[in-house]
Every structure is written in structure tokens, then in C-alpha cells.
Amino acid sequence: MSPRQAMTPPCLLAELAAPATKRERIAVLLTSTPFYRAASAGRRLNRAAPVLAAAAATRTSFVGGHARGQLGTAVRRATTTTKPKSTREMTKKRAAQKKSGDGGEAPTIAHAPDEVIPAGFDQTRTKLLTQTVMPREKKTDMENPCIVYWMMRDCRTVDNHALLFAQGLATKYQVPLRVVFTLPPPPSSAPGEGADGSPPKPEDMSLTLRHGDFLLDGLKVVAEELEAANVPLDVLQPACRTAVGTETIRYCINRNDALALVCDMSPLRQPRDWIETQTVPHLGQQVPVYQVDAHNIVPVWRASPKREVGARTLRPKINNVFAKYCTQFAEFAGNAHLAAEKVDAENQHDWEQYRRYLRLDESIEPVVGYVAGHEAAMERFREFCSTKLKNFDSMRNDPNQDVCSNLSPWINHGQVSFQRLALEVRALKKHTNGTAAYIEEGVVRRELSDNFVYYTPSSYDSLEGAADWARDSLQLHSTDKREYVYTWKVLETGMTHDDLWNAAQLQLVREGKMHGFLRMYWAKKVLEWTVSPAYALATAQYFNDRYALDGNDPNGFVGVGWSIMGIHDMGWKERDVFGKIRFMNYAGCRRKFKVDTFVARYRGAKENANKVAPAGEKVAGKKRKSV
Known part of the structure; x- marks a missing residue:
């Protein structure tokens, strides 16, 4: 028996043995990992067992390997002890659900x-x-x-x-x-x-x-x-x-x-x-x-x-x-x-x-x-x-x-x-x-x-379309001091201190598209570097719909909305400017891919960053070379 097997509860060993393919075994192991770390007693193991037992049905879903995301979420819910919420908190949550259409009877469609x-x-x-x-x-x-x-x-x-x-x-x-x-x-x-x-x-x-x-x-x-x-x-x-x-x-x-x-x-x-x-x-x-x-x-x-x-x-x-x-x-x-x-x-x-x-x-x-x-x-x-x-x-x-x-x-x-x-x-x-x-x-x-x-027909492109937690959080931090503040006209030219952001903007302007992962980082930086969340939302939507050949589409509105006002996301650790909106930074991008390689593809991206950042200051995570 391997060291990993020795640490694995018996019910999970049986579950790992059941799947027919290597990919399914990996999916079970991945979705079980949060449980190993959280479990401190047999009581939690028993509580998660029904979730794991349902894994076989999940694997037959047409989305294939992505079933592990659903199962992982279910395991975390089954094995996490949550603090009871106050009546006021629960009332606010119900109000938010009602406002967003989460609940109620299905309308009759003719x-x-x-x-x-x-x-x-x-x-x-x-x-x-x-x-x-x-x-x-x-x-x-x-x-x-x-x-x-x-x-x-x-x-x-x-x-x-x-x-x-x-x-x-x-x-x-x-x-x-x-x-x-x-x-x-x-x-x-x-x-x-x-x-x-x-x-x-x-x-x-x-x-x-x-x-x-x-x-x-x-x-x-x-x-x-x-x-x-x-x-x-x-x-x-x-x-x-x-x-x-x-x-x-x-x-x-x-x-x-x-x-x-x-x-x-x-x-x-x-x-x-x-x-x-x-x-x-x-x-x-x-x-x-x-x-x-x-x-x-x-x-x-x-x-x-x-x-x-x-x-x-x-x-x-x-x-x-x-x-x-x-x-x-x-x-x-x-x-x-x-x-x-x-x-x-x-x-x-x-x-x-x-x-x-x-x-x-x-x-x-x-x-x-x-x-x-x-x-x-x-x-x-x-x-x-x-x-x-x-x-x-x-x-x-x-x-x-x-x-x-x-x-x-x-x-x-x-x-x-x-x-x-x-x-x-x-x-x-x-x-x-x-x-x-x-x-x-x-x-x-x-x-x-x-x-x-x-x-959300009347407000899919405004902060009114956000969930209550996101809108309230953004409002609370709307006057936080920004380290950098740019107007939309400056941003449009890709003239910021961040060479990666500049490259993404130049890709959008010149090629009519932006890579999906970069679009998240790009939009979040617009939130971080403009005067208000409403201004940021309008700016990112403007760039997307004017320059992207696939713009003016629900996917674009939701992509920008996810980044700036937390559409289809959850609240994260609160921080300045972002509030509870998910944060992304330059260092995280460097861990994901070779940033310098991407930046080098777009002439002007690095040069613009060097022009904007004062001598000796960091250019998005790297020391600027003196000129």
C-alpha cells in the first residue's frame, strides 16, 4: 500500500477503485482533496459519503471532466461547518435572491x-x-x-x-x-x-x-x-x-x-x-x-x-x-x-x-x-x-x-x-x-x-444588475484611494504603467479580439485604475463592444460584468477598491504563463509602460530600467 493509500479513508479507496478510466480516478481524487484537508473527525467523513456515492452519476454528464467542479463544490459544502447567520443576514439574502430572480414559480410560456x-x-x-x-x-x-x-x-x-x-x-x-x-x-x-x-x-x-x-x-x-x-x-x-x-x-x-x-x-x-x-x-x-x-x-x-x-x-x-x-x-x-x-x-x-x-x-x-x-x-x-x-x-x-x-x-x-x-x-x-x-x-x-x-433586461450593463453583496461592496469602496487613475481616452491608447495590460489592449484594438484569460485581468485593472466602479464598467464595455469583433453580445456583457461587478461569482476577501470582488494581479499572471513572451508580440506595450512609470518605480511587478 502506497503512503497516499495509507492516508486515504477506506470509503474513498473503494470510490477510487470504482471508476473505469484513469481520468475518472483522477477526478475523484481531486474532488476529494479538500475533504482530506478539512476533515478532522469521522463525523465529517460520513457526511460527505452520500456526495461521493453520487459521483458515478455525475461522471456520465455531457460536460465530462468538468463534473469534478460540481462534485468538489458539493464535498466542500458537505464537510464545511458554517456559522449560523443572523436573522438580518438571512433576510437580506432572501431579498437579494428574490431580486435576482433566484426563486419563485416558473412563469408559464405560451x-x-x-x-x-x-x-x-x-x-x-x-x-x-x-x-x-x-x-x-x-x-x-x-x-x-x-x-x-x-x-x-x-x-x-x-x-x-x-x-x-x-x-x-x-x-x-x-x-x-x-x-x-x-x-x-x-x-x-x-x-x-x-x-x-x-x-x-x-x-x-x-x-x-x-x-x-x-x-x-x-x-x-x-x-x-x-x-x-x-x-x-x-x-x-x-x-x-x-x-x-x-x-x-x-x-x-x-x-x-x-x-x-x-x-x-x-x-x-x-x-x-x-x-x-x-x-x-x-x-x-x-x-x-x-x-x-x-x-x-x-x-x-x-x-x-x-x-x-x-x-x-x-x-x-x-x-x-x-x-x-x-x-x-x-x-x-x-x-x-x-x-x-x-x-x-x-x-x-x-x-x-x-x-x-x-x-x-x-x-x-x-x-x-x-x-x-x-x-x-x-x-x-x-x-x-x-x-x-x-x-x-x-x-x-x-x-x-x-x-x-x-x-x-x-x-x-x-x-x-x-x-x-x-x-x-x-x-x-x-x-x-x-x-x-x-x-x-x-x-x-x-x-x-x-x-x-x-x-436582467434593463440593467445587464449597469451596476444595478449586480447582486446586492457586490453592488454594496463596490459602493462602500468607491471612494478608496487609487494608486493610479486613468481616463478612458488614455486607457484606449494602451498607455499605462502595466506592460501586460497595454499588450492586451493593443491586441483588442489591432486584432479585434482579446484572449479570454487576459480579458479578466484587463477588466479588473480597469476597475482598479479608474475613478469609480460605474466608470470602470462603462469603459470596459465600450472597449469590448467597439473593438472586439465578437462584441455587443451577452457573452461580452457577462465577461466584463464578472470581472468588475462579480456576476456569477462569489464574494472574496475584502480589500481596497475591489471590496469583495475577486482580485487578480500581475504576479498571478506570471505564474500562469510567460508574460514577457506575450508582451513582446505587441509593439509599444513595454515602451508605453516605461514612459508612464517614473524612473525607479516598479512596472507591474518589475523594476523599471532607468532611461
Whole structure:
């Protein structure tokens, strides 16, 4: 018997012997480690036994190796003695839970009626937004009876549940399917800074050339694919942002005789306003509006009826229904149910006019290497699977290792479905740990972001969206003295005393992306070096949404929110400026990866740090060389 076995309680030896693979044995040992250290009596061992006995079931979860995180948490809870809380503390906790949606009865979701659900289509993917339930009756005096799909978030013809649902309706009622896309109207005037001098909200600004080109290039691909399927695509250019609903209603009622309107689902404030506030109340008395979540594998309203605390609470809910929803797609046939001469689908578009309409901000240029469209995304995905997946689990948090798929721009713009990626990567049946990690990030973490934004519609981008403990803690420390204070305009240029932060910012500005691990450090330093938490949040969101090609997406809002206001995190040891928000520092990054190697990739990062820090002072953990 080895020394480790001699120290291991008998019940854990049996548990270690039970798993069939080396990876499972390691998972059990890892999740048991906190227990060894905490246990001081047989009483605690017995209390943890039921948790460990449930490990076998946990290992069968689709997230594979990540089950050890759930089990470790359960063991710590079972073996940790907690002090009883005061009534006041418990009352505050219940209030916070109620405010965040943690608790209460599940809301009743109205779905599209059984009579209109295509064969093989899951009814729970749909949501009925109007009191009008059934499509209008097709009448002989209608000039252009049709089914309209309002394409918004999911800009693709392949693997699109909303488009497939609309196609099913068109086939059932023997009318043409039409697709309409609304270009986001530019603001009537340039927005100014916030009252505290913070940057303007990107949602109030024109698209950048970086984002506009990727959007229009992707839409060109959609137009070509729809024309091949004999489906017309119309592009609307509303006069202003408050006219989006009016234009959509005119399109459905005046230009066409829509029997029903189908739209996809975005939890963001602006598209929800266009659908729920501007369109549904006025169109819904005549035409039913069916919403389909074509972005998430598990529809956001089916995954959870409330805002979840974190991944640990959403993960089991997704696990329970993952197999039900992660299924193969039907094939898109377009208007194959009609004779070609009955549909005018030439799809002639003036793309230069669309670009002029958007009034793109040309100061932020496109990035090299990002070709829009579904096929381009799948080509990049296949390369990831063949060369990077095997190391994804162990190296994905090292910014110097090129092991990430970098597919988030295509996913966020709706040009590829993550459900397709999940199906393909699981079908490989190799690199188990890499596959599990990829599914965890692409399903649990991504759909957790949608959950947060969907159930926090008015405040997902402000401190009001934080949990009470985080908001109160940040407020308490908002006036703490900062060692460094920068304005957002200075930060934008990557001109700080920290060469690593500068490199991360320059990567974002120049390449339109930032490594996921660095994004956490980067955002936390914005909190540490700006005048207030609100200013920090606005600044980090501005940089992310203006420069990152995958910006203006729930994942971005939650990523910044996790770093600055503790979204989906817990309270940590209290410290100046951060309060109870998790802290990260330069030294910790040096322990994780070779910082100097990363910094050297971005010209100006080190030079800027040397310019900012006075002679003799430390430059983010290293003595500055005198100049």
C-alpha cells in the first residue's frame, strides 16, 4: 500500500477503485482533496459519503471532466461547518435572491399552437408573443400572401431553427416564405460622454467599419443562399431607431399579406424593444408573432425560468435536457413546395447603399483573417478540431498558446450555430477532455450569459444588475484611494504603467479580439485604475463592444460584468477598491504563463509602460530600467 493509500479513508479507496478510466480516478481524487484537508473527525467523513456515492452519476454528464467542479463544490459544502447567520443576514439574502430572480414559480410560456408545429420540430423552441394564436386565413383577394421570417440575430440559412419553423409554416399554408432583415439604424446625432466623463454607450453609436463589413459580408452570403433556395430577401432601412416597428408592420401588412411573422431571439435591449415594444403591440392584433430561439441549444426560456446564480446552478438543468435538444437539423428547402415561377427571388441588393445608410465609423478598421459566412466558420472549426482540440483543455488559459477556436465572431453574428459545432465535435469521439472543455464553454457558459441578459433586461450593463453583496461592496469602496487613475481616452491608447495590460489592449484594438484569460485581468485593472466602479464598467464595455469583433453580445456583457461587478461569482476577501470582488494581479499572471513572451508580440506595450512609470518605480511587478 502506497503512503497516499495509507492516508486515504477506506470509503474513498473503494470510490477510487470504482471508476473505469484513469481520468475518472483522477477526478475523484481531486474532488476529494479538500475533504482530506478539512476533515478532522469521522463525523465529517460520513457526511460527505452520500456526495461521493453520487459521483458515478455525475461522471456520465455531457460536460465530462468538468463534473469534478460540481462534485468538489458539493464535498466542500458537505464537510464545511458554517456559522449560523443572523436573522438580518438571512433576510437580506432572501431579498437579494428574490431580486435576482433566484426563486419563485416558473412563469408559464405560451408556445406556438400544436396545429402549426412542423413534424419533428420541438414546440418548446417557440414562444407566442401575441394574443393572436393562429396564422391569418389565406384569402383570394390577397396579392402577396406569405410567411415572413424576420432575421435578426441568427444570420444564416444553415442550421437555423427559426428559418426552419417559418419554412414549415409556409409549406403548411402553401404560400411563399419571405425573409426580411433590418439594418440597425444609425443614431441621429453622435452621443456624448456620460455625466461622469465615461465613454458613450456603444449601442447609442454607429457601427464601426470593423463590425459593419462583417455584418454586410455575412448578409451577402445569406442573400446568395436564399436565392438558390428560391426565397426572397428584403433589407429594410428604417428612418430612425423608433421606426423599426413601423417599417416591419408596413412590410408585413402593406407590402405583403403576411399570414404570420416568425422572428429569432436576442436578449439584448435594442432588438427586444424592436420586437416586444414597437412591433408586437400593433401587429399582433392581426398577425401572430412566433419567436424561436435559434441561438441556444436549449431555448433560454426552457433552460431556466429565472436568472441563475452561476454555472453550477444552470449546468445540471442543461444536462437534464441536453440530449433532447442537441439533435440533428432538418434540411432547409426554401420554397421547394411551390413552383419557381410563383416566387420572385432574384434578391438584387445595393450593398454600397446599405453601407452608406449605416454611416459606419471608419476609424476602427476591419481586421485581417476574418471571412464572413457559414462555410468560412466551418472551415476554421475543422482546423481547430484537427490541430488544436487535443490541447484545448490544458492550454486554453495560456495566451501564448494558439489552441482556441476563435469562432466567437461567427457565433455571435449568428453565422454559425454552436449546436452544429457541438454535434460535430462530439461525433469525433476523441480528445475527451478537450471536447468536454469546449462544450462547457460553448454551451454552459455561453447560454449562462444569455440567461443573465434575458432575465436582467434593463440593467445587464449597469451596476444595478449586480447582486446586492457586490453592488454594496463596490459602493462602500468607491471612494478608496487609487494608486493610479486613468481616463478612458488614455486607457484606449494602451498607455499605462502595466506592460501586460497595454499588450492586451493593443491586441483588442489591432486584432479585434482579446484572449479570454487576459480579458479578466484587463477588466479588473480597469476597475482598479479608474475613478469609480460605474466608470470602470462603462469603459470596459465600450472597449469590448467597439473593438472586439465578437462584441455587443451577452457573452461580452457577462465577461466584463464578472470581472468588475462579480456576476456569477462569489464574494472574496475584502480589500481596497475591489471590496469583495475577486482580485487578480500581475504576479498571478506570471505564474500562469510567460508574460514577457506575450508582451513582446505587441509593439509599444513595454515602451508605453516605461514612459508612464517614473524612473525607479516598479512596472507591474518589475523594476523599471532607468532611461
